[in-house]
Amino acid sequence: MIRVRFVARDGSVREASGIAGARLLDVAQADGQPLEGTCDGDMACATCHVIVDPADFARLRPATEEEEELLDLAYHATRTSRLACQIRLTAALDGMSVRVP
Numbered sequence: 530m531i532r533v534r535f536v537a538r539d540g541s542v543r544e545a546s547g548i549a550g551a552r553l554l555d556v557a558q559a560d561g562q563p564l565e566g567t568c569d570g571d572m573a574c575a576t577c578h579v580i581v582d583p584a585d586f587a588r589l590r591p592a593t594e595e596e597e598e599l600l601d602l603a604y605h606a607t608r609t610s611r612l613a614c615q616i617r618l619t620a621a622l623d624g625m626s627v628r629v630p
């Protein structure tokens with residue numbers, strides 16, 4: 530299992546885990562994180578926006594241009610913002626930390 534730490538707006542931390550290949554969005558929702566994911570991964574909503582810990586950001590595959598464009602519209606987007614529906618867990622991501630804005 531690949532572990533992910535979710536940091537809530539109030540700073541509280543929860544650790545969840547998912548299998549390799551699972552979408553971060555699904556892992557987050559299974560853990561009860563408040564990510565709507567309204568379009569279910571069609572890159573049409575940005576309600577799955579998360580802020581990746583800068584220390585972990587480089588471990589992710591780079592965002593596509595389409596994802597970047599949608600992130601420009603996301604609420605409170607930062608330079609390490611990503612769409613959780615576009616992140617697939619891999620062993621290289623074990624222990625990554627993301628903030629739920």
Ligand code: FES
Pocket residue numbers: 554565566567568569570571572573574575576577612613614615
């Ligand atoms: Fe809509 Fe990720 S679920 S963009």
